[in-house]
Amino acid sequence: MTTIFAMKRRDFLKTATTAGAGLVLGIYLPEKVLGNVMAAHPDPVTPPEPFAPNAWLRIAPSGEVTITLAKSEMGQGVYTALPMIVAEELDADWSKVHVEQALADGKYGGMGTGGSTSVRTSWEPLRMAGAAGRAMLIAAAAKKWGVDPSTCETEPGFVHHRLSGRSVSYGDLAEEASKLPVPEKPKLKYPKDFRIVGKRTLRLDTPDKVGGKAVFGMDVRVPGMLYGAIARPPVFGAKLVSFNDAGAKKIEGVIAVRQVPEGVAVFADNTWSAFQGRDALSITWDEGPNAGLTSAKIEEWLVAASNKPGAVAEETGDAMKALKASYKKIDAVYDAPFLAHATMEPMNCTADVRKDHCVVWAPTQDPQGVQRSAASIAGLKPEQVTVHTTYLGGGFGRRYDHDFTNEAIHCSMEIGAPVKVTWTREDDMRFGKYRPVSRHLLSGGLDARGNLESLTHKIVAPSIGDQQQPGSLKGGVDHSAVEGAVEIPYDIPNLRVEFLLAPTPVPIWFWRSVYPSQNVFALECFIDELAVAAKKDPLAFRLGLAEKSPRMKEVLKAVAERSGWGSPLPAGRFRGIACAPPAFFRTYVAHAVEISVASGNTIRVHRVVSAVDCGTAINPETVEAQIEGSIVYGLSAALKGQITIDKGRVVQGNFDDYPLLTIDEMPAIEVHIIPSAETPSGTGEPGLPPIAPAVANAIFAATGQRVRQMPFRLES
Numbered sequence: 001m002t003t004i005f006a007m008k009r010r011d012f013l014k015t016a017t018t019a020g021a022g023l024v025l026g027i028y029l030p031e032k033v034l035g036n037v038m039a040a041h042p043d044p045v046t047p048p049e050p051f052a053p054n055a056w057l058r059i060a061p062s063g064e065v066t067i068t069l070a071k072s073e074m075g076q077g078v079y080t081a082l083p084m085i086v087a088e089e090l091d092a093d094w095s096k097v098h099v100e101q102a103l104a105d106g107k108y109g110g111m112g113t114g115g116s117t118s119v120r121t122s123w124e125p126l127r128m129a130g131a132a133g134r135a136m137l138i139a140a141a142a143k144k145w146g147v148d149p150s151t152c153e154t155e156p157g158f159v160h161h162r163l164s165g166r167s168v169s170y171g172d173l174a175e176e177a178s179k180l181p182v183p184e185k186p187k188l189k190y191p192k193d194f195r196i197v198g199k200r201t202l203r204l205d206t207p208d209k210v211g212g213k214a215v216f217g218m219d220v221r222v223p224g225m226l227y228g229a230i231a232r233p234p235v236f237g238a239k240l241v242s243f244n245d246a247g248a249k250k251i252e253g254v255i256a257v258r259q260v261p262e263g264v265a266v267f268a269d270n271t272w273s274a275f276q277g278r279d280a281l282s283i284t285w286d287e288g289p290n291a292g293l294t295s296a297k298i299e300e301w302l303v304a305a306s307n308k309p310g311a312v313a314e315e316t317g318d319a320m321k322a323l324k325a326s327y328k329k330i331d332a333v334y335d336a337p338f339l340a341h342a343t344m345e346p347m348n349c350t351a352d353v354r355k356d357h358c359v360v361w362a363p364t365q366d367p368q369g370v371q372r373s374a375a376s377i378a379g380l381k382p383e384q385v386t387v388h389t390t391y392l393g394g395g396f397g398r399r400y401d402h403d404f405t406n407e408a409i410h411c412s413m414e415i416g417a418p419v420k421v422t423w424t425r426e427d428d429m430r431f432g433k434y435r436p437v438s439r440h441l442l443s444g445g446l447d448a449r450g451n452l453e454s455l456t457h458k459i460v461a462p463s464i465g466d467q468q469q470p471g472s473l474k475g476g477v478d479h480s481a482v483e484g485a486v487e488i489p490y491d492i493p494n495l496r497v498e499f500l501l502a503p504t505p506v507p508i509w510f511w512r513s514v515y516p517s518q519n520v521f522a523l524e525c526f527i528d529e530l531a532v533a534a535k536k537d538p539l540a541f542r543l544g545l546a547e548k549s550p551r552m553k554e555v556l557k558a559v560a561e562r563s564g565w566g567s568p569l570p571a572g573r574f575r576g577i578a579c580a581p582p583a584f585f586r587t588y589v590a591h592a593v594e595i596s597v598a599s600g601n602t603i604r605v606h607r608v609v610s611a612v613d614c615g616t617a618i619n620p621e622t623v624e625a626q627i628e629g630s631i632v633y634g635l636s637a638a639l640k641g642q643i644t645i646d647k648g649r650v651v652q653g654n655f656d657d658y659p660l661l662t663i664d665e666m667p668a669i670e671v672h673i674i675p676s677a678e679t680p681s682g683t684g685e686p687g688l689p690p691i692a693p694a695v696a697n698a699i700f701a702a703t704g705q706r707v708r709q710m711p712f713r714l715e716s
Contacts, residue, residue, distance in 0.1 A: 057086055057133055063157055063171030065092045070102040071122075072113040072365050073205055074392035074399070075629075076684050077622035080203045081119050082126060084618055088196040089130025089189060092170070093157030099204055104367035104387035112366045114400050114510065116585045116682020119618055123680050131186035133177075140177035141168050156195070191616070191677055200621045205391070216391045217363035220350045220420060226255060228411045228421040229274035232263040232431045235287040235648035236505045240264065247280035257281070260410045262403075267415050271422050290505045290648040298504055298645065302335075302439040302460050310458050310498030311476030314486040317494035322454035326445025330533050334442070334522035335709040338643035339435040339511060340658060345393020346428040347404035351411070352418035353378050358385045358409065359418075363392040365400040373402045377409050396633070397510030401433060426653040433509030434643050436462045436481075439502075440522035445494075450534030452545060454494035457485050457526075459519060462503050464510065476501065480584075484516030484689055485523060488581045489549035489588075490542075506645065512633055513685035516583050517692070521638075521710065524578040524693035529706065538577055538697065539565055551613050552579060554674055555590040558611035562672050563592035572596045573606065576698025578690040586681035588613040588674075591631070591694040593667070597702045601714035605635060605667040605695060610687065612671065615678035623683050624671040630687030631669055636660045638692035642711050 058066040067086055073079045079099050087097050104111060134154055141159035142149040145166060152161050160167045191198075208214040233239065243264050245257035253273025258265050266277035323329055350361040351374070358378050364370050367387045374385045392399055404423065411419040423431070438461035445454040463478035477499045485497050511517070531541035539560050546552045556579055560566075569575065574597075579590035594607040610627050617623045640659045644651045652658040696707050705714055 057090070057129060059133070059170055059174040059177075061171045061174060063093065063096055063169050065090070065097045065170075066100055067097065068100040068102050070104075070111040070367070071118045072363075072367070072389055072392055072395070072399075073101075074113070074363075074365065074395035076118070076626060077203055077619060078113070078118045079205045080201060081618045081622055082122055083204065084196050084201060085119075085123060085126040086130040088194055089127045090133045091154035091156055091195070092130075094196060094201075096157060097204070101389055104371040104385075104389070105383065111368045112400065113395070114365050114397060116587070116684040116686065119680045120586065120615075120682055123616075127188055128186060131188050132182050135183045135186045136177040136180050137170055137173050139180050140173040144168065144173070144176065197616065197618055198620070201619050203622070209391070214391050216345055216393050217348045217350070217361065218345055218393070218422070220361040220390065222350060222352060222361070222418045222420075225350065225352075225418045225420055226267045226415060227269065227271045227274045228265050228267050228408070228419045229271070229278040229424075230260065230263050230265045230407060230411075230421065231278050231281055231283055232427070233285055235285070236290045236293065236507065237288045238290075238648070239286045239288065241284040241286050243284070244282040247282060248277035251277040251280055253277075256415060258411075258414045260407070260414055262407050262410065265411050265414065265421075267411070267419065271420075274422075275424065287648060293505060293648040294646050295644045298437060298506070299335075301504065302437065302502055305500055305502040306333075306439055306441055306458070306460050308500060310460070310500035312496065313459075313477045313479070313482040313499050314495065314497040316492070316496075317454070319454045319456050319494040319496035322494035323443055323445045323456065326453055327448045328446045328533055330444045330446070330526075330530055332442050332526050332529055332706070332708060334440040334525060336438045336440075336518040336521060337641070337710060338437045338506060338508075338645075339637055339641045340429050340432060340643050340652070341394075341396045341398035341435075341509075341511060342429070342655075342658060342660065343392075343394030343396060343398055346425055347398075347423040347432070348421065349405040349408035350418060350420040351405070351408035353409060353412040356380070356384060358412075359388070360385065360405060360409065361388045361390060362405050362408075363390045363395075363399060364402075364405060365392070365395050365397070366402070369400075370402055370405045373406055374409050377406060378413060396512040397514065398432065401509055403433075425655070429653050429658060430650040433507040435511035435514065435517070436464065436508040437504070437506075438515075438518045440519070442522060442526045444526065444530045444533075446530065446534050450536055452490075452492055452530055452534070455492050456496045456498070457519075457523060458498040458500060459485060460500045460502050461515075461518075462506075462508055463501055464508050464514075466501060466503065467508055473501065481515045482519065483514070483583045484519035484581055487583070488523065489552040489579075490527075490545035491548045492545065505648075512630070513585075513688040516580065516685075516689040517634070517637070520578070520580045520689035521692045521696070524580075524690060525696050525706070525708065528576075528578075528693070528697040528700065532700075537566070542577075542579065551582075551588045551674075552590075555579065555588045555611040555613050558672055558674060559590040559592045559609055562611065562670060563594075563607075563609035565592060569594065574698050574702035576694045576696065576701060578693035578697060580686055580690040582681070583686070583689075585683075585686040586615075587683060587686040589627070589686045589690055591687075591690045593691075593694045593698050595695060595698040595702060597699065597714065601716060603639060603695070603699060603712060603714070604665070605639075608667050608669045608691070608694075610669065610671045611674060612683070612687065613674040613676055613678075614683050614686075615676050615680045617673050617676075618680055620673055623673055626683040627671045627687035628669050630685065631691050632661050632666070634688040634691035635667075635695070638695055638710055638712055640711050
């Protein structure tokens with residue numbers, strides 16, 4: 001076997017020839033995401049398959065097409081969308097396409113799955129990879145027939161010669177094609193010729209999930225495996241003083257109790273015994289300086305910090321001067337709480353640490369980060385750590401962290417056996433990391449005709465980046481913390497956005513759409529307040545501001561038309577509208593909602609109409625599902641979600657006190673995708689930020705009350 005690796009952009013496609021194995025194409029993605037897949041071949045003469053890039057194409061003599069991907073599948077549909085891109089340009093027979101999960105390998109670069117980046121960063125290279133494969137198959141067929149390649153064309157899984165009517169399958173051409181040079185600039189298809197991209201396609205991972213074959217982290221079983229549960233410090237920053245394990249050792253199934261860096265670990269021959277043993281421990285903690293921390297104190301810190309000047313994140317014109325000279329000035333303050341990720345599969349990880357090797361099975365969004373972390377903990381080289389990425393029962397950013405995987409590694413090292421550490425729902429809720437709390441101070445100035453002349457937005461919040469690496473902010477601004485507030489699609493002559501760091505001891509982390517989920521809430525609610533002050537329709541006001549953003553105007557017009565904006569509603573129903581800047585996701589979204597407010601000030605969302613411009617929609621089924629999921633997640637946060645702190649502890653513990661939207665509360669959702677030939681952009685997160693302000697604006701239409709704090713509560 002000959003394996004060729006080249007990192008130059010022009011040579012990102014390379015072939016590896018294997019006797020009888022067909023055509024293998026390596027694909028270099030922008031992040032250099034690569035996986036190590038070593039599959040045993042039944043023929044003892046044939047050596048193992050080579051290392052391959054993060055997403056690579058293998059065509060077997062049988063015609064089966066296998067694509068190995070290094071992105072994590074957590075429900076977002078990446079296992080189908082990325083193969084669709086390759087299969088489209090390859091002109092593959094979709095019924096013969098299969099997907100394999102890559103193993104992590106540090107030398108291949110980042111494999112992280114987050115920020116709604118999987119499709120948009122893979123679009124061009126995956127198209128080129130498929131197109132190169134198609135060109136090579138055509139060349140192989142032309143050589144076989146002794147004809148000009150220009151007289152050949154492809155059909156799904158076949159090369160066809162137009163003049164003679166001859167056809168040959170990809171499988172029959174694969175070995176010969178692998179001997180040909182890879183074209184540097186393969187011709188891409190015109191979108192009008194797409195057969196797969198843009199078509200509603202059933203997901204490749206669904207059959208295994210429905211049939212129970214899919215392996216999530218919770219499903220991992222390893223010979224000789226023990227089960228671990230950890231008693232963690234109850235207060236942020238608390239330290240272990242001592243523990244008595246006599247009660248734990250009386251529990252049937254408990255094998256050992258050991259101190260680990262995260263707390264006290266109980267090892268058992270089953271999960272339930274590990275949990276019971278942990279509950280029977282007697283532990284003394286030094287609760288430290290945060291034992292008196294409460295949500296009220298954190299709010300006091302935010303309010304006090306709000307009086308200080310912030311660091312300028314974006315400035316156009318002179319907003320402060322324009323505000324003073326404005327005909328009418330409006331001020332408002334908005335607040336957003338800490339939120340938990342509440343993934344349906346609690347955190348878990350299985351690790352087996354040996355003297356010279358470590359194997360990890362984890363539902364992780366960052367397999368190579370896990371690999372590096374495991375190597376550091378175990379004193380190994382990254383190449384001595386194998387990370388198997390399982391399916392994820394939800395990620396939402398939470399599984400980009402390595403705390404839960406580090407625990408399993410520490411436990412395996414401590415006990416000298418493979419260990420599966422499982423978190424309970426209460427562990428997940430009380431010992432995780434949270435979406436940051438924030439406070440927003442906005443001021444707007446209108447002229448005599450109701451035109452918006454100036455806007456200021458001060459964001460007061462802790463910084464994820466600063467918490468991970470104190471002092472890392474440049475110029476006092478966390479640029480991720482101002483996403484959704486800067487580079488907005490509104491044309492405002494005088495605009496000033498500030499960021500003011502307000503650190504807290506509460507651990508914070510990336511959460512679905514993170515800061516835009518807060519910044520857009522404040523901004524879009526305030527835009528509605530300004531529209532009312534200007535005595536203008538909220539939709540018309542936005543359209544007037546978006547003159548220089550045609551894509552935003554398009555989604556606003558589409559959602560207005562589809563929702564019947566301005567038309568009469570049934571008695572007791574009220575509408576609200578909001579949109580979201582493209583921010584990091586590069587996607588334009590607008591929502592229009594219909595709500596009612598019942599006795600007892602119960603808010604009910606009946607209908608959500610969404611318009612989305614995500615560029616080329618690879619799989620409309622997945623796009624719709626992602627927007628729908630964002631809406632449900634965002635509604636849960638807006639109407640119910642809140643993590644509170646008392647005595648240095650998280651109060652909430654399960655879905656009884658941290659409730660999610662239930663099926664009977666689910667609104668009817670319509671998602672309308674704007675046709676576009678633009679490069680694909682993200683869809684996993686951009687549907688979330690505008691849902692809370694759309695509902696808040698509808699609440700004002702219904703009651704005349706402005707709700708400026710999540711979760712929404714109406715005054716009696």
